[in-house]
Amino acid sequence: MKSVSRIFNKKGLIVSCQALPDEPLFGGDTMAKMADAAVRSGAIGIRTNGADDIKAIKQKVKVPVIGLIKRDFPGSDIFITPTLDEVITIIAAGADVIALDVTDREGRLEAVQPLINYAHRHGIAVMADVSTFEEGVAAQQLGADFVGTTLSGYTLYSPQQEEPDLRLVRRLSAALEVPVIAEGRIWSPEDAAKAMQAGASYVVVGSSITRPQLIASRYVEALSGLAAK
Numbered sequence: 001m002k003s004v005s006r007i008f009n010k011k012g013l014i015v016s017c018q019a020l021p022d023e024p025l026f027g028g029d030t031m032a033k034m035a036d037a038a039v040r041s042g043a044i045g046i047r048t049n050g051a052d053d054i055k056a057i058k059q060k061v062k063v064p065v066i067g068l069i070k071r072d073f074p075g076s077d078i079f080i081t082p083t084l085d086e087v088i089t090i091i092a093a094g095a096d097v098i099a100l101d102v103t104d105r106e107g108r109l110e111a112v113q114p115l116i117n118y119a120h121r122h123g124i125a126v127m128a129d130v131s132t133f134e135e136g137v138a139a140q141q142l143g144a145d146f147v148g149t150t151l152s153g154y155t156l157y158s159p160q161q162e163e164p165d166l167r168l169v170r171r172l173s174a175a176l177e178v179p180v181i182a183e184g185r186i187w188s189p190e191d192a193a194k195a196m197q198a199g200a201s202y203v204v205v206g207s208s209i210t211r212p213q214l215i216a217s218r219y220v221e222a223l224s225g226l227a228a229k
C-alpha cells in the first residue's frame, strides 16, 4: 500500500461530492463536474458515494478519491460501507481510500476488522468514520489509516449539535498518530480553518459546497420572516 502520507500531496480541503437518487444533482456526470470545479479551486481530494460516481470522478480529476457506498439494511443503523460487498465494489471502481463506519454499534468494531484487512490486502487505505473519541482510538488500533469525525451527531450517543464537532477533532488530533479528517456540518471557510487549527490534517466539506438545495434553503429560511411582510 502507498504510504498514507503520499496519498494526498498536501494537507487541505477535500470536497464531498454526493447526491443520492432522490437529490436533484444525482448522477455521475454531475458529480464529476462538481469534483472538477472543486479541484480547479484547489481541493486536494474528493469524497464520493457509489461505484458510478467514483468511476466518473476518477476519469475526470487527478486527485485521490475517498469512496464509500451508502447502503441500508433493515434493522441496522450502519449505512456507510456496511459489508465486504461494498468494499469490493469500491475497490473495483478505483477509489484510493475506502471510507467505512467504525462506530461502536451492533458489534461493528469486531465486524469491521476483516473489511479493513481486505482493503489493505488490496493496497487501499481506509478512512474510519467515527462519532466519538473512543471510536477514533479503536479505529486506529484496528488499523485505519485516517480517522474522520463524519458520524459525530449521527449516532445517538454523540453530541447532537448544529456546528461541527471541533472538540472531537481537537481530542483525536492530540491523541492519534494517524491523520485526523474533520468532517460534518462545516458550513463556512471560517469553520474549516478552525478545524485545521484544531489539528485536522484534512477538512471534508460536503453540503455547503455541493448540495445546492440545502444551500438555497438556508437563504430562503433567512428571508422567510421578511418575505411575509
Ligand SMILES: CC(=O)N[C@H](C=O)[C@@H](O)[C@H](O)[C@H](O)COP(=O)(O)O
Residues within 6 Å of the ligand: 016, 018, 068, 150, 151, 154, 183, 184, 185, 186, 204, 205, 206, 207, 208
Ligand atoms: C452522516 C452522513 O451520512 N454523512 C455523509 C458521509 O459521507 C454525507 O452525506 C455528508 O455530506 C458528508 O459527511 C459531508 O458532511 P457535510 O455534508 O455535513 O459537509
